[in-house]
Amino acid sequence: MTIYPKKLMLLGSGELGKEVVIAAKRIGCQVIACDRYANAPAMQVADKAEVFDMTNEKILKKAILKHQPDIIIPEIEALAVNALIDIENNGITVIPNAKATTITMNRDKIRDLANIKLGIKTAKFDYASSQEELIKISSQLGWPVVIKPVMSSSGKGQSIVETSNELQAAWDYAMKEARGTSPRVIVEEFLRFDLEITLLTVRQRHGPTLFCEPIGHEQANGDYQSSWQPAVLNTEQLKQAQAMAEIITNELGGAGVFGVEFFICGKEVIFSELSPRPHDTGLVTLISQNLSEFELHLRAILGLPIPSITQDHAAASRVILAKEVFESVAYKGLENALEADNTKVLLFGKPNSKKGRRMGVTLAKGDTINEAILKADHAAKQIEVIENKTGNLTI
Numbered sequence: 323m324t325i326y327p328k329k330l331m332l333l334g335s336g337e338l339g340k341e342v343v344i345a346a347k348r349i350g351c352q353v354i355a356c357d358r359y360a361n362a363p364a365m366q367v368a369d370k371a372e373v374f375d376m377t378n379e380k381i382l383k384k385a386i387l388k389h390q391p392d393i394i395i396p397e398i399e400a401l402a403v404n405a406l407i408d409i410e411n412n413g414i415t416v417i418p419n420a421k422a423t424t425i426t427m428n429r430d431k432i433r434d435l436a437n438i439k440l441g442i443k444t445a446k447f448d449y450a451s452s453q454e455e456l457i458k459i460s461s462q463l464g465w466p467v468v469i470k471p472v473m474s475s476s477g478k479g480q481s482i483v484e485t486s487n488e489l490q491a492a493w494d495y496a497m498k499e500a501r502g503t504s505p506r507v508i509v510e511e512f513l514r515f516d517l518e519i520t521l522l523t524v525r526q527r528h529g530p531t532l533f534c535e536p537i538g539h540e541q542a543n544g545d546y547q548s549s550w551q552p553a554v555l556n557t558e559q560l561k562q563a564q565a566m567a568e569i570i571t572n573e574l575g576g577a578g579v580f581g582v583e584f585f586i587c588g589k590e591v592i593f594s595e596l597s598p599r600p601h602d603t604g605l606v607t608l609i610s611q612n613l614s615e616f617e618l619h620l621r622a623i624l625g626l627p628i629p630s631i632t633q634d635h636a637a638a639s640r641v642i643l644a645k646e647v648f649e650s651v652a653y654k655g656l657e658n659a660l661e662a663d664n665t666k667v668l669l670f671g672k673p674n675s676k677k678g679r680r681m682g683v684t685l686a687k688g689d690t691i692n693e694a695i696l697k698a699d700h701a702a703k704q705i706e707v708i709e710n711k712t713g714n715l716t717i
């Protein structure tokens with residue numbers, strides 16, 4: 323029998339990390355939450371916090387060695403992965419493992435693995451390392467194309483380009499927003515998909531890979547706006563998505579939740595990308611399932627049993643976005659948002675806001691997917707992010 327508590331170090335302390343900490347604390351773990359700014363959401367519920375630049379290899383290694391955690395749980399992409407590779411070689415577990423963390427933070431590495439090595443269907447794609455290459459490749463793929471820096475997240479540096487006249491602006495934008503210094507973009511065929519989904523895939527230490535019901539989502543301005551579960555797929559599509567998710571996650575290895583993204587185009591299921599950690603669209607599982615994606619992540623990481631994953635109602639989530647910059651924030655409208663039954667509001671506790679920053683989500687259950695979506699939308703509309711004029715409430 324394993325002895326608890328385990329000491330966990332969380333790299334990235336946003337809203338998803340906060341839920342990981344809550345799930346970890348509930349099963350007796352100790353957590354050190356790290357991020358580049360103080361009082362980040364996960365730090366508010368963790369045992370200890372560390373504020374430092376996690377993209378700096380030396381500083382990241384030093385912080386890990388100082389705390390000597392049993393397990394490191396990356397919750398964001400932008401990390402000095404060389405530090406994680408080194409630490410893993412010294413016997414500290416990285417979730418799911420340092421290799422998967424490295425591969426999935428590079429669009430080219432995960433795409434080459436999925437499509438070229440494993441033969442999984444993706445959009446047609448190629449890479450360009452200069453504007454000249456970009457012009458050549460784009461016209462070969464056919465218009466429109468989607469251009470993304472190889473290292474970026476949340477839609478940063480990403481453009482949909484209709485004609486060759488727009489390529490220079492797209493290249494400049496990708497270079498400006500790219501993480502790291504690589505002058506490389508992935509150019510993809512633009513897919514007119516019917517639906518995009520996240521298939522939460524749980525790789526266990528002991529036991530088979532498990533799947534949550536697929537989650538449908540809507541994206542705008544680089545981030546998810548609304549998600550719902552279950553997304554309607556036919557049996558064949560679901561089988562295809564699960565098979566692809568299992569092949570890729572087996573290749574990456576380790577234990578934990580993976581958010582595997584697919585496009586559904588007619589009968590076809592096309593792999594897009596994946597996160598080796600809980601997915602933002604999976605926040606809906608906080609209301610939809612017997613075990614949320616965060617609880618599943620923790621159980622899988624610690625090798626604890628997952629006897630079943632069940633969902634008894636359709637459910638949906640809708641983001642609550644800030645409209646303005648505020649140094650310190652407060653909220654209005656909770657009493658209206660919470661009027662409907664089976665509706666919840668999660669406010670993340672971010673200390674300040676800027677235009678478009680995700681400050682919370684609403685969650686709702688319904689008898690049908692449509693009802694759940696309408697309830698979550700309605701609740702989100704009631705909440706307003708305002709300036710906290712009474713002074714910063716940070717203790």
Ligand SMILES: Nc1ncnc2c1ncn2[C@@H]1O[C@H](COP(=O)(O)OP(=O)(O)O)[C@@H](O)[C@H]1O
Pocket residue numbers: 445468474475476477478510511512513514515518541544583594595
């Ligand atoms: N080839 C494509 N065709 C159509 N839409 C796309 C394509 N690639 C990305 N998108 C849209 O952009 C969103 C973000 O792209 P994604 O590759 O998932 O990057 P990120 O790492 O920023 O999430 C997707 O969820 C989808 O809505």
Ligand SMILES: [Mg+2]
Pocket residue numbers: 583595
């Ligand atoms: Mg994505």
